[in-house]
Amino acid sequence: MRTRDRRRSGSNFARPDIRCWLCAALVAAFGAQAAFAQQPPVAFVDAAAVVPGLVIDMRYAGSHNFVGRPIDGYQKPRCLLTRAAADALAAAARELAPRGLVFKVFDCYRPVRAVADFVRWAHNLADVAGKAEFYPDIDKRLLFREGYIASRSGHSRGSTIDLTLAETEGRELDMGTAFDFFSPRSWTSDKSISRQASANRAVLATSMRGHGFQSYAKEWWHFTLAREPFPATYFDFPVR
Numbered sequence: 001m002r003t004r005d006r007r008r009s010g011s012n013f014a015r016p017d018i019r020c021w022l023c024a025a026l027v028a029a030f031g032a033q034a035a036f037a038q039q040p041p042v043a044f045v046d047a048a049a050v051v052p053g054l055v056i057d058m059r060y061a062g063s064h065n066f067v068g069r070p071i072d073g074y075q076k077p078r079c080l081l082t083r084a085a086a087d088a089l090a091a092a093a094r095e096l097a098p099r100g101l102v103f104k105v106f107d108c109y110r111p112v113r114a115v116a117d118f119v120r121w122a123h124n125l126a127d128v129a130g131k132a133e134f135y136p137d138i139d140k141r142l143l144f145r146e147g148y149i150a151s152r153s154g155h156s157r158g159s160t161i162d163l164t165l166a167e168t169e170g171r172e173l174d175m176g177t178a179f180d181f182f183s184p185r186s187w188t189s190d191k192s193i194s195r196q197a198s199a200n201r202a203v204l205a206t207s208m209r210g211h212g213f214q215s216y217a218k219e220w221w222h223f224t225l226a227r228e229p230f231p232a233t234y235f236d237f238p239v240r
């Protein structure tokens, strides 16, 4: 969105302008924000320490993902989230516990450098190692165009989570597709999956929405805290 620039009107443009002080302040503020974004701010926590029963399966820290290797920026398999998102997830987990269910997370905070790694991978059409498991029905050239890979991710803002439901013993509930299966079958409303899988997706979505998260129509596993504390900051500190 653009805002109209009214400053270049009349003689004001040539005059020494006290609004340049404002420009300087803005530059300083943005500079501070960029530096800030390299370090984990105190508002971030390890979700495993906050969310009861949380099962951690950080796919991009290992090789079981669509790229087939650890992704840039994931030095440890930790689920880092803003305190607000972790607290909301903890409340949802406490509500699910009496039903014998826990959350299992696949991705949490994602550094900007990891997103850049995905983009580089998407442009390397020769690398299709993960195709059979993650995108058997779609040409790799279309992953970018059809929105499966994007040059920016809400995960970098720290309040977005990819997750599923599991029984307390660790067995994942059937959600109709696996995590990161690039297909319309992963759309939340897809009708080709079983009735049980649809019901399981609904339990997950209802639980998350009940605690302030918004679902995403094209990925049953992806949720963002609606009132996220950093709606415009994309962080790039590594996960470690």
Ligand SMILES: [Zn+2]
Pocket (backbone or CB within 6 Å): 107, 155, 160, 161, 162, 221, 222, 223
């Ligand atoms: Zn996601």
